[in-house]
Amino acid sequence: MAQRTLARYLTEEQRDKGVITGDLKFLIEIVSRACQAISVAIGKGGLGGVLGEAGSDNVQGEAQKKLDVLSNDILLDANEWGGHLAAMASEEMDLPHLVPHRFPKGEYLLTFDPLDGSSNIDVNVSIGTIFSVLKCPEGADLSTPEAAEKAFLQPGTAQVAAGYAVYGPTTLLVLTVGDGVAVFTLDREQGHFVLTQENVRIPEETKEFAINMSNQRFWEAPVKRYVDEMVAGKSGPLGKDYNMRWVASMVADVHRIMTRGGIFMYPMDEKVRDKGGKLRLMYEANPMALLVEQAGGAATTGRKRILDLQPTHLHQRVPVILGSKLEVERVTGYHCN
Ligand code: AHM
Ligand code: MG
Secondary structure: OOOOEHHHHHHHHHHOOOOOOHHHHHHHHHHHHHHHHHHHHHHHHHHHOOOOEEEEEOOOOOEEEHHHHHHHHHHHHHHOOOOOEEEEEEOOOOOOEEOOOOOOOOOEEEEEEEEEOHHHHHHOOOEEEEEEEEEOOOOOOOOOHHHHHHHHOOOHHHOOEEEEEEEOOOEEEEEEOOOOEEEEEEEOOOOEEEEEEOOOOOOOOOOEEEOOHHHHHHEOHHHHHHHHHHHHHHHOOOOOOOEEOOOOOHHHHHHHHHHHOOEEEEOOEOOOHHHOOOEEHHHHHHHHHHHHHHOOOEEEOOOOEHHHOOOOOOOOEEOEEEEOHHHHHHHHHHHHO
């Protein structure tokens, strides 16, 4: 039987199920090609001169790595001429990037974190790309990048597709077009992604948690309580021993949860309270929340469902708790009591 490449899978979603349009199919194909190019650049490492600092800061005041900048450029270059997009927004750019006048414009908006897990680039640990696709509202003002920001401020429920690539021992693309979650593996020799898992399901319960424990003293009481209970193990109120993992690349931590369950938390804490949280809503929390929900998991801020949040600005940050449904519901319940 012919291999189910990403292109074939998307064609089936379009033709047989009517889940996506032809334009969305091509848009995702182009994003996947950009991810392949990023994977190649990462693979060169020190040989390609791509490691280390770029010597610049992004809009959020974070030092950019060379690969942050390169990955952003690869995604912009790949996507701006395709005719499927009206604008793009990224963690690495202050304002949206409008499709230049010389290229045709389409009906979609793309947001991305071009290289998630920046602190892991130089130490050869898994990193990734996260992306989200929205429809551009009719009549949206795209006359300037400043004006275009408003078109992006849609809740996560409005996403028509979301996904991430994880550049690990293998390069994977994990995708939802609102019809479950599928995993594709990059065949490096053939140069395309091949479907390797469909209908991903996250177990409802877990014995594994992911949180940066060094922030413990800054957490709010509900998260402190939940983590204390997990750490107490069999002798505590949860009655089972837990294991802890923290890669510090959201893509890798979420992918582990997609594979074997677990709970991931970057909750509100006193260090990040004035920023609203650590992770970004539009290109980290929303796409991951959609993927996790599509796989049967849950995603909240501790107080609200992430996908229901009405964004107020492009680079908005939010607390994130996601993964195995019953565990997310438990800790969310602790916030609400
Ligand atoms: P980045 O997009 O600049 O790489 O930051 C996001 C990353 C996430 O991938 C990860 O979950 C988190 O930041 C790690 O934070 P910390 O360094 O506090 O452990
Ligand atoms: Mg990130």
